[in-house]
Amino acid sequence: MAGDVAFAEDESSRFLPNVGAGLYLSSQGFYFGLSAPRLLKNNLRTNATSREESLTYHVITGGVIPMGDLSNIKLNPAAMVQVESGSPVAMHLIMNVIIKDKFEVGGMWRSGDAVGGIIGWNILPSLKLGYSFDYSYGFQSFTYNGGSHEAFLRFDWFKRNRIPAVTPRYF
Numbered sequence: 001m002a003g004d005v006a007f008a009e010d011e012s013s014r015f016l017p018n019v020g021a022g023l024y025l026s027s028q029g030f031y032f033g034l035s036a037p038r039l040l041k042n043n044l045r046t047n048a049t050s051r052e053e054s055l056t057y058h059v060i061t062g063g064v065i066p067m068g069d070l071s072n073i074k075l076n077p078a079a080m081v082q083v084e085s086g087s088p089v090a091m092h093l094i095m096n097v098i099i100k101d102k103f104e105v106g107g108m109w110r111s112g113d114a115v116g117g118i119i120g121w122n123i124l125p126s127l128k129l130g131y132s133f134d135y136s137y138g139f140q141s142f143t144y145n146g147g148s149h150e151a152f153l154r155f156d157w158f159k160r161n162r163i164p165a166v167t168p169r170y171f
Helices: 138-146
Strands: 023-027 030-036 043-044 050-052 056-063 065-067 072-084 090-099 103-110 114-124 127-136 150-157
Touching: 103 127
Parallel strands: none
Antiparallel strands: 023 030, 030 056, 043 050, 056 072, 065 072, 072 090, 090 103, 103 114, 114 127, 127 150
16 A cells, blocks of 8 residues: 555554443333444544544334234334434334244345345254345445355353243343
């Protein structure tokens, strides 16, 4: 990068403190959260550019809805809205179906950018295995990223020696 003004100054050791705040409420079948992860607007300045961090707010909500006569099937909708000053509002909508509290399959839509899917299996009360993917359909995103695939394994350390839960963990 010789001669590139944007990289001429090393900003890696600059001190830029920040603070965030949030609220999370949940009950057996519902949750709601609100957060502001960066409340201080630091100035990100180099020799060539100057940009101030913008305030970002997140609102999340979701729940588990039993399907009446189909006692082994539950719907698990969720939504996240992200508001950032100077940017369009971003929305994530998710709908999963939980089968016998063991299996989960669902889909996701992210405004203007991507769709995706997920499948999961609760092997044990403390162990979950799954796979998810997303496919970017936005013109700019697709040029650089045709999608992603992820395998996951979640282990809950604190469920091993507890009394068995009356209701399973959904979120």
